[in-house]
Amino acid sequence: MATDYDAPRKTDDDTESIQALQERVPDKMSSQVDVDDADNPGYELGGADLADVDLDVVVLPPQADEFTCVSCFLVKHRSQVDHETKLGYVCKECAA
Numbered sequence: 001m002a003t004d005y006d007a008p009r010k011t012d013d014d015t016e017s018i019q020a021l022q023e024r025v026p027d028k029m030s031s032q033v034d035v036d037d038a039d040n041p042g043y044e045l046g047g048a049d050l051a052d053v054d055l056d057v058v059v060l061p062p063q064a065d066e067f068t069c070v071s072c073f074l075v076k077h078r079s080q081v082d083h084e085t086k087l088g089y090v091c092k093e094c095a096a
């Protein structure tokens with residue numbers, strides 16, 4: 001007898017919980033799918049772009065006719081040198 005009472009109660013609880021989940025899951029699933037679709041391509045493209053930019057900046061060393069300003073640390077053409085200090089060259093923009 002005891003099992004007969006317990007069985008229907010468990011079934012009712014399961015049915016209620018499943019119905020509650022079924023009502024909630026569709027909204028979460030749809031929103032998650034939308035977010036994933038929107039983010040995945042962006043991350044892939046962004047990573048590729050950043051890698052290219054980093055390579056361009058790092059690989060290019062100062063050329064023979066270029067110098068690194070000791071004030072702004074930008075690599076500029078020698079024609080932009082204003083004067084030389086103990087630390088190195090200062091560009092015209094920083095000297096102005």
Ligand SMILES: [Zn+2]
Pocket residue numbers: 069070071072073074090091092093094
């Ligand atoms: Zn400078």
